[in-house]
Amino acid sequence: MFQESKKICSRTAEEELFECAELVLPWLPLSDLASMSSTCKSLRQIAKAITTRRIFDASRSLEKHPIPFINTVDAQPYSYFIYTPSQILGLPDSSPIYQPWGSNPKIPISNSCPMTDLNLTIGLVSSVVENCSGCVCKNCSRVTKDGDLECPCWSIQPELMGSCLVSEMMTECGSSCVCGLDCANRLTQQGVSVRLKIVKHRRKGWGVEAAQFIGCGKFICEYAGELLTTEEARKRQQKYDELSSSVHFSSALLVVREHLPSGKACMRVNIDATRVGNIARFINHSCDGGNLMTVLVRSSGALLPRICFFASRDIQEGEELTFSYGDVRTRLKGLQCFCGSSGCVGLLPSEQT
C-alpha cells in the first residue's frame, strides 16, 4: 500500500515538473534553454521540441508563412531574438522581454504584475499626431470617372499599382482613417506575404533568401524593431561597437535620414531590431545596392514614416535579398564586406550615428 502511494506521489511530481517545464521553457533564450536541457531527459525532450519549432519559424507564427532557419555551415540551430511584425516604442535597455509561441512580445508591468502585450504600444506610435486627417471612404480603391483613386491617402497612381515601384516615398491609410486593416491601401501593414528563409553564410552570418520567385515592385517587409530617440540610438550604437570589437556580435540598428533639396537632413528615424525585430534584421548589405529598395511609408495619423523594403527587380527563388547600408565609411578599420558584388568596396558602411 505504502509502496503504491509513493509511486503515485513520485509520478505526480514528475508530471508536475513536466507541466511546469512546458510552461516555462518556451520563454527562454537559446543559451538558457540549452542549460536546462542538459539537466534531465524530460527537459531535454521539451527543449528539443521548442528548438525544432523555433528553427521551423523565426516569426513564431506571427507572419502568414513560416520563415525557417537553414544552417549547413555550423552548429548554431537558429538566432534568438524577440519577433515583432511591426514597429514598437523603444524599451529601457534593462527591461526583460518574453515571447511565448504565437503571441506578441510581452514585458512585465511591475515585479508583482502579469505581462503587458508590447504591440499595444504600436497604437501609441501611430497615434502621435492628433490633427492629421485620415480618409472617410467606404471603399478606398474606388476609381473616379477620370481614372484617379477617390481615396486622398493613396500616393500611387492606379497605372503604377502592381508594376515596379519608382517612388522612394508612399502614403497609406492609417489610424486616423475609417477603413480597416484589410483596406487595399494598407499594403505594408499586413505583414510579410512572400515566402522567405533565413540562411547561414560562412562569412556574413545569417542572411535572407527568397523561397519563391518575387516580382519587381513586390512589397517584402517593413524594417520592424524598437523606435528610438537619436540619443538612445547613439548610446546603443556605442555599446554595439564595443561588443563587436570583443566578441562576434551582429547589431541591427538602422538610421534613415530624410534630406531637404539643399542636402540638409530634416528628419531621422532610428530603428533597432537587434533585440526585438522582424525578418528584416537578417538582411545583409550589398555594395551594388542589392535587389531591394527602401521606401518611406507614411500612414495617415502617424508622425513618423515606416521603413519598408520592396523588390527593386525580379528576384529568383534561392537568391539572397540585400540592400545598401549606405555609402559612408567613417571607420578605417570597419567590418570587412563579403557581398561579392563587382563593385564591392571591401568594407561595410559605417556612419557616425
Ligand SMILES: C[S@@+](CC[C@H](N)C(=O)[O-])C[C@H]1O[C@@H](n2cnc3c(N)ncnc32)[C@H](O)[C@@H]1O
Ligand atoms: C543587420 S545584420 C544582418 C544579419 C547578420 N548577418 C546576422 O547574422 O544576424 C548586419 C550584420 O551582418 C553582417 N553583414 C551584413 N552584410 C554583410 C556583408 N556584405 N559582408 C559581411 N558581413 C555582413 C555584419 O556583421 C553586419 O554587422
